[in-house]
Amino acid sequence: VIFADITQFSEYPEEKEVLFDLNACFTIESIEQNGSIQLINMNVSNEGQIITKDYIELTQKETEEKSFSIVFGRLMCNLGYYDKSLKYFQQLLNDPNDEDLAWIEYNIGRALHFKGEWKETREYYDRAYDRMMMSNPPRIKDSA
Secondary structure (H helix, E strand, C coil), X not given: CCEEECHHHCXXXXXXXXXXXXXXXXXXXXEEEECCEEEEEEEEECHHHHXXXXXXXXXXXXXXXXXXXXXXXXXXXXXXXXXXXHHHHHHHHXXXXXXXXXXXHHHHHHHHHHHCCHXXXXXXXXXXXXXXXXXXXXXXHHHC
């Protein structure tokens, strides 16, 4: 695990801050209260590497099944840029350039879902589902 003592750069040097690598993952073994201080005993875990590996494999599989345009918009949503993802897919919907309209509508619904806009989410999910089921042959796997 890569880490660095960043106390000298901290706004609060009395806190003795340590910065860990993005891939660092810990399991909490115990938490003890000692007056106003909480002592947290943690152990390094390789779970972060496993999660990263699984995510990369899933993304590679997704890239094989979908176009770069769809994967790019999904990545924005995965990173929490819901408004940007929504705008991106709405632009794709207006000018699809042979993109898969069902996946565009699905991903508009997905971005709306993360934004908590439930009524519109359902409308786009339903449109995507209908489009997938009306294709020949029906895209049952995609619609699941």
